[in-house]
Amino acid sequence: MSLSLEGKVAVVTGGASGVGLGIAQEFVEHGARVVITDLQQAQLDEAVAMIGANCSGIVADVTNLAEMEAMYREVMRRHGRLDSVVANAGIGDHSPLGSITEEQFDRTFNVNAKGVLFTVQPALPLLPPGGTVVIIGSTASIQPPRGMSMYGGAKAAVRNFVRGWIQDIKGSGVRMNVLSPGAVDTESLRRALGQALGADQVDAAVKSMGEGNPTGRVAQPREMGKAAVFLSSDASSFITGVELFADGGMAQV
Ligand SMILES: NC(=O)c1ccc[n+]([C@@H]2O[C@H](COP(=O)([O-])OP(=O)(O)OC[C@H]3O[C@@H](n4cnc5c(N)ncnc54)[C@H](O)[C@@H]3O)[C@@H](O)[C@H]2O)c1
Numbered sequence: 444m445s446l447s448l449e450g451k452v453a454v455v456t457g458g459a460s461g462v463g464l465g466i467a468q469e470f471v472e473h474g475a476r477v478v479i480t481d482l483q484q485a486q487l488d489e490a491v492a493m494i495g496a497n498c499s500g501i502v503a504d505v506t507n508l509a510e511m512e513a514m515y516r517e518v519m520r521r522h523g524r525l526d527s528v529v530a531n532a533g534i535g536d537h538s539p540l541g542s543i544t545e546e547q548f549d550r551t552f553n554v555n556a557k558g559v560l561f562t563v564q565p566a567l568p569l570l571p572p573g574g575t576v577v578i579i580g581s582t583a584s585i586q587p588p589r590g591m592s593m594y595g596g597a598k599a600a601v602r603n604f605v606r607g608w609i610q611d612i613k614g615s616g617v618r619m620n621v622l623s624p625g626a627v628d629t630e631s632l633r634r635a636l637g638q639a640l641g642a643d644q645v646d647a648a649v650k651s652m653g654e655g656n657p658t659g660r661v662a663q664p665r666e667m668g669k670a671a672v673f674l675s676s677d678a679s680s681f682i683t684g685v686e687l688f689a690d691g692g693m694a695q696v
Pocket of ligand 1: 456457458459460461462463480481482503504505506531532533534535554558579580581582623624625626627628629630631632
């Protein structure tokens with residue numbers, strides 16, 4: 444079984460922090476050349492410096508199709524090929540029913556659902572047989588946390604996109620899967636907990652989320668990276684259309 448990504452070129456959206464950064468680090472460690480995309484050049488420069496060789500950055504907003512198309516043109520100019528795409532960029536606001544605004548709805552679905560479409564569709568003509576797409580979902584697709592129905596709805600939507608898309612791309616040789624984390628210790632998790640519970644409760648909430656998990660802890664971003672490497676390598680050659688829960692058992696009991 445080979446987990447090697449040697450010779451492959453990958454794009455990871457939202458790769459400047461959190462889960463995306465952990466995925467980019469694991470991809471490079473497994474031999475890939477990685478292009479990370481994100482909203483701010485400074486954030487990208489910092490992440491590229493942290494990852495080191497075989498990584499570069501491109502500013503591109505996943506909600507802007509023209510920027511995503513330009514990003515892929517630049518990837519092809521730099522590397523001449525594209526083998527794997529990880530649609531990771533995502534956001535989640537705390538917005539209980541009764542207080543959901545149109546602006547929150549649009550923002551959540553624009554980044555988490557439309558942004559996934561704008562990441563995957565323009566990549567398809569570039570991906571060779573054996574190419575892979577991994578979409579970062581969430582356990583919220585089946586168990587939305589209280590106050591996060593918009594986020595859960597968008598994650599359920601992309602999970603179902605993939606059920607349709609694997610039929611649409613039949614014959615291409617490209618595989619497409621959803622990788623759904625439970626709780627991963629990132630800035631965005633801490634921000635969401637801070638919004639819901641207050642800033643002073645965040646450390647205790649992260650600890651208790653972990654304790655409520657069958658594994659007794661929350662995940663680290665690079666653990667999502669290892670699962671994404673598996674789904675992007677030949678080790679998963681007959682796996683397509685699944686939602687792989689890398690959640691320490693959180694949503695499985
Ligand atoms: N952290 C968790 O506990 C957790 C759990 C389940 C799923 N996820 C999913 O993992 C993914 C990454 O989340 P994270 O926790 O690392 O968050 P994060 O905020 O640390 O990282 C997300 C990155 O995406 C970027 N981004 C946001 N909007 C963008 C846009 N429009 N275009 C391009 N980039 C954009 C941000 O700048 C940021 O660098 C998301 O899809 C999230 O839903 C996270």
